[in-house]
């Protein structure tokens with residue numbers, strides 16, 4: 001028997017009570033799963049739904065995009081006819097437009113975004129709308145919408161890291177202002193603003209690479225795995241995979257469910273590595289802007305005043321940037337805690353949606369401030385130079401002796417004994433000019449970093465348009 005005949009038989013059986021033909025037009029507030037005679041307690045429903053429907057606003061357009069691919073797939077296997085498909089696609093587009101313009105508001109009238117889509121289709125199209133959920137479950141629906149969202153956010157992350165790296169590299173190339181290099185926050189050896197910027201340039205190139213690689217790693221289509229065990233329909237999953245711009249299908253329905261949370265953690269890890277560098281960068285700027293250091297002057301708009309102390313300009317933005325690691329780490333922790341689960345769909349992970357959204361959006365908005373801030377803050381060369389003291393040449397002195405044949409440990413002891421005199425005849429510039437180890441001031445290899453940055457741009461370009 002052809003599979004569609006089999007389904008039709010089942011349909012007759014399932015709907016033999018007449019509900020199929022006489023079903024009333026679904027009100028927007030109907031629960032997809034409500035059954036006659038089963039009481040729904042409002043207080044329990046509120047607990048279950050929480051603010052999920054409001055959070056679904058963030059994922060709604062992706063849910064609609066995936067719904068379009070799903071119905072196209074249904075038409076390809078004969079579940080929908082061409083007319084039904086056209087009307088559903090048009091209605092989904094109209095819903096997306098209404099949502100974007102504010103004419104449609106996703107709110108507590110619906111249990112979640114998934115229900116809202118079906119309710120709208122049923123309300124406007126009747127039985128054609130009632131067919132949309134054939135072969136899918138909200139379990140793969142939430143997965144695919146989140147997956148598309150994560151891919152978009154990882155692209156944004158890669159691009160932001162790229163922009164940050166570019167600004168750092170540009171400044172590393174043009175300003176080599178001497179400043180102390182610190183270890184343990186103690187003056188150690190002569191360094192430069194160029195070395196400082198080159199460090200963060202390389203860091204953000206790596207962060208962009210990680211975002212890109214993570215995006216590739218999670219680029220797998222879960223749509224068509226239904227509740228987590230497949231369905232008795234030959235869904236055209238290859239088609240929906242291509243249509244949604246995924247590079248591969250997530251084949252096993254069981255694995256699709258196992259990947260919920262796991263892929264979110266991977267994305268948060270990629271974001272966290274960018275935030276970790278940001279936290280240290282912000283810490284540096286927070287120190288460098290103090291009167292005690294006085295190395296850095298922030299553009300005015302990155303500082304705020306005090307409500308009581310008329311003399312103050314505070315680096316609040318720097319502090320908020322430094323703090324921005326916390327929501328990302330918190331999201332990671334919450335999802336990791338929620339993931340103590342057996343296989344199969346579990347509602348637990350719904351609870352991670354808020355922190356995922358908060359962590360990702362806060363992290364990206366913090367990173368988005370960096371290119372401009374980094375491009376525009378001013379160094380104070382005089383204060384930086386004044387902080388270099390003669391003993392900071394002691395390592396240079398010891399190394400020169402070692403090159404001349406004195407065993408390093410002997411040279412080290414001699415230089416330590418005369419540390420305060422080691423600056424004689426030396427300047428920060430001569431120290432930096434002699435720092436020829438690859439990556440150091442005299443051999444910074446900025447062109448190598450530039451090549452890596454350009455290779456990254458090519459990778460980014462290689463991402464298909466529909467994948468963005």
Ligand code: ARG
Pocket residue numbers: 052112138139142345346347349350353
């Ligand atoms: N809001 C739900 C979630 O995030 C959607 C899936 C609901 N599925 C279910 N079987 N209750 O997990």
